[in-house]
Amino acid sequence: MGERLLTGFLIVFSAVFFGLAMQIAPPRVETALVGSFWPGMALTILFVCALIEFIRQLRQTKEERAAKETEDNRKKRALQEAMGEADNNKLLIFGGFIAFFYIIVVDYVGFLVATPVFMGIYLYVTGYRHKVMMIVAPILAIAVFLLLFVVATYIPLPRGIGIFKDISVLIY
Amino acid sequence: MFDNLLIAASFVADPFNLFVIVCGVFLGIIIGALPGLGTAAGVAIMLPITLALEPAQAIVMLGAIYAAGTAAGAITSILFRIPGEAQSAMTMLDGFPMAKRGEAGRALGLAMTASAIGGVFSAIALMFFAPMLAKWALRFGQAEYFALALFGLSTVTSLAAKSLVKGIISTMIGLFLCTVGTSDVFGVERFTFNNDHLRYGISYIPVIVGVFGMSEFLRNAGTVVVRKQEVAKDGAVKTQFGVIKEFLHMKALMVRSVIIGVVVGVLPGTGGTTSSVIAYNEAVRWSKHPEKFGTGIDEGIAAPEFANNSACGGALVPTLTLGIPGSSTTAVIMAALMSHGLTPGPNLFVQNKDLVWGVFGGYLMANVLMILGGLCGIWMFAKILRVPRSILNWVIFILCVVGSFGVNSNLQDVWIMFGFGLLGYVMEKYGYPLVPLVLAIILGPIAEAALVKGTMVYGSLWPFITRPISGTLLGLSVLSMFFPLIRNCFEKKKKSKTT
Numbered sequence: 001m002g003e004r005l006l007t008g009f010l011i012v013f014s015a016v017f018f019g020l021a022m023q024i025a026p027p028r029v030e031t032a033l034v035g036s037f038w039p040g041m042a043l044t045i046l047f048v049c050a051l052i053e054f055i056r057q058l059r060q061t062k063e064e065r066a067a068k069e070t071e072d073n074r075k076k077r078a079l080q081e082a083m084g085e086a087d088n089n090k091l092l093i094f095g096g097f098i099a100f101f102y103i104i105v106v107d108y109v110g111f112l113v114a115t116p117v118f119m120g121i122y123l124y125v126t127g128y129r130h131k132v133m134m135i136v137a138p139i140l141a142i143a144v145f146l147l148l149f150v151v152a153t154y155i156p157l158p159r160g161i162g163i164f165k166d167i168s169v170l171i172y
Numbered sequence: 173m174f175d176n177l178l179i180a181a182s183f184v185a186d187p188f189n190l191f192v193i194v195c196g197v198f199l200g201i202i203i204g205a206l207p208g209l210g211t212a213a214g215v216a217i218m219l220p221i222t223l224a225l226e227p228a229q230a231i232v233m234l235g236a237i238y239a240a241g242t243a244a245g246a247i248t249s250i251l252f253r254i255p256g257e258a259q260s261a262m263t264m265l266d267g268f269p270m271a272k273r274g275e276a277g278r279a280l281g282l283a284m285t286a287s288a289i290g291g292v293f294s295a296i297a298l299m300f301f302a303p304m305l306a307k308w309a310l311r312f313g314q315a316e317y318f319a320l321a322l323f324g325l326s327t328v329t330s331l332a333a334k335s336l337v338k339g340i341i342s343t344m345i346g347l348f349l350c351t352v353g354t355s356d357v358f359g360v361e362r363f364t365f366n367n368d369h370l371r372y373g374i375s376y377i378p379v380i381v382g383v384f385g386m387s388e389f390l391r392n393a394g395t396v397v398v399r400k401q402e403v404a405k406d407g408a409v410k411t412q413f414g415v416i417k418e419f420l421h422m423k424a425l426m427v428r429s430v431i432i433g434v435v436v437g438v439l440p441g442t443g444g445t446t447s448s449v450i451a452y453n454e455a456v457r458w459s460k461h462p463e464k465f466g467t468g469i470d471e472g473i474a475a476p477e478f479a480n481n482s483a484c485g486g487a488l489v490p491t492l493t494l495g496i497p498g499s500s501t502t503a504v505i506m507a508a509l510m511s512h513g514l515t516p517g518p519n520l521f522v523q524n525k526d527l528v529w530g531v532f533g534g535y536l537m538a539n540v541l542m543i544l545g546g547l548c549g550i551w552m553f554a555k556i557l558r559v560p561r562s563i564l565n566w567v568i569f570i571l572c573v574v575g576s577f578g579v580n581s582n583l584q585d586v587w588i589m590f591g592f593g594l595l596g597y598v599m600e601k602y603g604y605p606l607v608p609l610v611l612a613i614i615l616g617p618i619a620e621a622a623l624v625k626g627t628m629v630y631g632s633l634w635p636f637i638t639r640p641i642s643g644t645l646l647g648l649s650v651l652s653m654f655f656p657l658i659r660n661c662f663e664k665k666k667k668s669k670t671t
Contacts, residue, residue: 003602010341017348020363027358032627035358038620039351046344049337056337088396095393096594099386099569103586106573119566126562127396137563145570153224155578 004057010050018043091126098122110160110168116142146172179526180299180533189229189530193538196233197545200240205248206564209388211241212500212607216384217568219508220377220575227512228527232534234505239484239535240542242444243287246477250279259444259480262452266465266472273468282470284546285419286426286477291539293430294437294485298492299532302521306493309518314626315636317495317517319645321619324496326649327440329608336656338604346612349374356617357624369584376507378576378589379613383606384504385572386593391600392565418470425455425471429478436479437486440496444480451479485535492516492528495618500607507614511579 021043024036098118106114116138123134149155150172159168183189203214215234222230245260250267263283270279312320329339352363353373364370419426429451436447455475456462465472487499495516497503509516514524521528576589596606627633637643 006598006602010345014348017363024362025360027355027360031358031624032632033624035355035360035362038616038623039348039362042344042347042351042616046341046348049341049344053335053337053341085395085397088394091396092390092394095390095565099389099590099593102569103573103583103590107583111574115570119570122566123560123562126393126565128560128562141563141567141570145574148221149574149578153221155221155224155574156581157574158577158583 004054007050007054007057011047011054014043014047014050018047094125095122098125106158106160108160108164110164111145111157112142112168112171113160113164114158115145176303176525176529177299177533179529180536183228183232183526183530184533184537189232189534190537192225192229192233193236193534193541194545196236197240197538197541200237200242201244201247201542201545203237204241204244209568210384210500211238211245212504213384213388213568214241215501215504216380217571217575219380219504219511220578222508223511223578227509227514227524228530228534230508230512231505231527231531232538234508235488235531235535236538236541238501238505239287239291239481239538240545242481242484243284243291243477243542243546245480246283246287246473247280250283250473251276259448259483260476261445262448262476263473265452266468269466269468270473271468275468279468279473280546282418282473283477285543286474287481288539288543288546289419289426290430290433290478290481291484291542292536294434294482295532295536295539297434297482298485298488298535302489302493302528302532305489306518306521309494310522312518312641313639314622314629315639315642316645318619318622318626318636319642319649320494320496321615321622323645323649323652324440324490325608325612325615325619326653328611330653330656334603336653339608342599342604342606343608343612346609347616349379350613350616351620357621369582374588374613375579375585376614377511377579378585379592380504380507380610381572381575382589382592383596383610384500385568385575386589387596387600387606389565389569389572390593390597392561392568395561397561419474422471422474424458425475426478428454428458429475430482433479433482434486437483437499438489440490444483444499447479447483447486448476451475481539488535492520492531493518495615497611497614500610503607503611503614507610510614 018040021036021039024034024039027035098121102114102118105118119138119141120134123137128134146157149157157168157172159165159172184193199218200211200214203209203218204211215237218234218237222233225233242259246263246267249260249264250271253264253268267279267283270276309316325343329343330336350373352370354361354364354371361371432451432454433444433447436450437444452465452472452475455471456465459465459471461469483499484501487497487502488505490496491502491506493516495506497506506516509520514520514527572589572593573586576585577583579585596609599609600606623636626636630636635642637646
């Protein structure tokens with residue numbers, strides 16, 4: 001189902017953007033090719049290939065799909081078995097959400113505050129329960145990051161706004 | 173030649189440059205040893221940090237991470253039966269049985285030394301062949317550049333995915349995305365939606381960090397460890413220095429595997445995994461005792477390790493001389509070069525000779541240092557594997573955020589990184605390869621500019637086919653694109669004949 005949704009999305013995406021590509025202004029200098037040629041070509045091929053893939057998925061019978069999924073799952077499970085791992089969709093969604101909220105929050109509270117707080121939450125939710133390390137790891141991580149980015153490589157870090165910015169400016 | 177070697181030596185003699193190489197080797201071994209975090213993801217995460225360095229230092233650091241990461245993939249293959257890198261899967265076949273016998277140290281020593289020897293020889297091959305190829309490529313015009321970019325894209329597209337259609341879809345998404353922004357060739361805006369940030373186009377770094385790094389974070393986030401892996405017997409893992417003398421008995425195997433590695437590495441889209449499989453199979457074929465392979469013998473560990481590190485140097489040859497990356501990791505290294513305002517290709521050898529030879533010297537040194545790092549510090553790197561997965565995963569995420577924020581100091585790049593991370597995760601989940609996407613974003617502008625300029629210079633598209641080099645490359649592009657289909661046809665015919 002997910003795969004069909006993805007190819008369906010690609011078909012719509014390529015059709016919409018092909019329409020937009022055709023509206024690209026003509027170049028300021030006279031050339032044999034125009035600005036819409038390259039994106040138009042890429043989107044046309046994308047549309048055709050996504051359509052082929054979508055039809056292939058539709059033509060696949062339930063049995064074929066089930067057999068393919070079983071085969072894929074078997075390979076994946078064998079690999080995970082060897083590595084002692086298992087899938088956890090709840091944690092995957094949590095990972096996506098925590099990353100999403102971190103990027104929103106870091107703009108307001110800055111790197112210095114957001115990073116250890118979110119790291120603590122992430123460690124707790126993913127099942128880490130070592131109390132001392134739960135406190136030490138975020139502090140140690142922030143110290144290493146500051147040393148690596150601010151002192152060693154001069155890479156700017158988000159400072160936040162208001163009081164958070166004042167605190168950040170004191171340190172980096 | 174002697175002058176160039178002096179440039180390389182003086183680069184390596186600089187204490188800070190040496191420090192950068194040591195850091196690269198150290199980081200590479202950590203990245204390679206962590207299961208799931210490939211060298212491409214590792215180099216992508218580290219790329220923004222190297223922007224603070226001089227271009228030559230940055231490339232050498234990434235090259236050192238690449239070489240050391242490839243070699244260190246063997247650590248988990250041998251100790252835990254988990255290949256840290258796909259290219260170390262063959263090492264596992266003999267490495268783990270040897271470690272189970274209580275000879276983990278010997279297996280690690282063999283693997284690291286073979287990797288380093290392979291790396292040193294490939295660095296020497298890089299020094300000799302790259303300038304020759306660059307000299308030849310100086311004759312290239314717009315038609316040849318277009319054909320070359322197309323050749324790189326077609327080979328990667330056809331080889332990277334199980335399904336050719338999915339490979340093409342991935343490439344086309346990349347070719348479309350690289351058109352966002354103000355076109356350098358036409359001077360018109362494309363898909364910018366009056367957004368100031370999009371006017372400058374989509375920067376390589378957030379895209380690469382997102383596709384390789386952020387998607388890695390998501391993949392790890394959705395995976396839990398349910399049981400500790402089976403660990404080899406040797407509790408105190410200490411590498412044995414004595415194994416070096418074993419290589420004296422493997423001269424033929426070494427030469428064969430290194431040649432396989434360099435040649436396969438040069439071909440775009442193949443790289444370390446293919447070379448290690450071929451080298452292992454050849455080692456079995458030429459052996460007097462093929463039945464012993466898989467039981468934990470020296471040759472079974474050395475052959476794939478010689479080859480996969482030789483492929484690293486091989487993959488750098490087309491990247492630096494022609495601007496066509498030979499692997500996903502070299503695509504990231506190429507993006508790093510471009511982020512420093514340098515264009516990979518034959519002109520790099522003329523205009524930035526010091527940089528090129530500095531990189532060669534640094535890469536050679538990184539491989540030499542890898543022997544010392546590998547032999548002395550394996551116990552330490554094995555301990556890093558015990559750091560909880562969730563801590564390591566959060567570190568990967570923060571490196572992705574800071575790396576993409578640091579490019580222009582704005583959060584829009586972080587959102588681009590996040591978006592491409594999701595895209596990379598979904599695409600990989602449904603079997604769409606990521607390498608063609610990244611390669612298309614890098615090569616797309618080169619191909620488009622060459623096509624437009626070429627039609628302006630030649631007056632038509634005809635010379636693109638009639639010029640000998642570009643015509644040959646275009647022919648090879650078509651052939652490589654349909655290679656999987658042709659192969660399938662032959663296999664079906666073979667099967668029907670046998671039945």
